[in-house]
Amino acid sequence: MTLSFIIPGLDEATSEKTIGILQERLSQEQEAALVLKHAHWNVAGPNFIAVHEMLDPQVDEVLAMADETAERIAALGGSPSGRPDDIVRFRTWDKFDLDGRQNTLDYLRALDKYYDAFIADDRKAVAELDELDFVSSNIIQDHVQKLEQFQWFMRSFLID
Numbered sequence: 001m002t003l004s005f006i007i008p009g010l011d012e013a014t015s016e017k018t019i020g021i022l023q024e025r026l027s028q029e030q031e032a033a034l035v036l037k038h039a040h041w042n043v044a045g046p047n048f049i050a051v052h053e054m055l056d057p058q059v060d061e062v063l064a065m066a067d068e069t070a071e072r073i074a075a076l077g078g079s080p081s082g083r084p085d086d087i088v089r090f091r092t093w094d095k096f097d098l099d100g101r102q103n104t105l106d107y108l109r110a111l112d113k114y115y116d117a118f119i120a121d122d123r124k125a126v127a128e129l130d131e132l133d134f135v136s137s138n139i140i141q142d143h144v145q146k147l148e149q150f151q152w153f154m155r156s157f158l159i160d
């Protein structure tokens with residue numbers, strides 16, 4: 001990749017590795033916004049309105065995360081890839097399979113599983129970024145803190 005510039009105190013190789021990690025986080029954040037909206041439209045049954053209305057603020061938050069991640073890539077001298085095809089190209093996690101009008105609990109279980117991977121991947125990225133660029137690590141740390149709260153919201157519907 002060709003960098004437009006380098007942040008003072010970082011070298012080219014470190015910047016490139018940091019951008020590579022952030023690009024995957026960007027794609028997952030963008031995909032999560034689509035997945036959450038898909039669930040918002042398709043949930044049905046008990047607690048419909050609670051789940052339907054819980055999901056929209058999460059869509060807004062993960063889109064804001066994607067914007068922050070993309071702009072960090074730009075600040076590092078890279079170019080964020082944000083097209084639909086890029087999301088698929090950078091996906092290393094399992095795609096969200098649940099489709100159609102389904103019970104709220106089925107969507108919540110599927111979203112809980114999706115968040116498992118999202119959070120685990122973000123935490124892995126934080127550990128790697130700590131060694132490369134603590135500013136980028138801080139950004140993803142803030143993101144994962146919110147995702148863990150969102151997963152708690154979902155798990156609160158799933159008590160047996």
Ligand SMILES: [Fe+2]
Nearest residue numbers: 040041052056
């Ligand atoms: Fe809506």
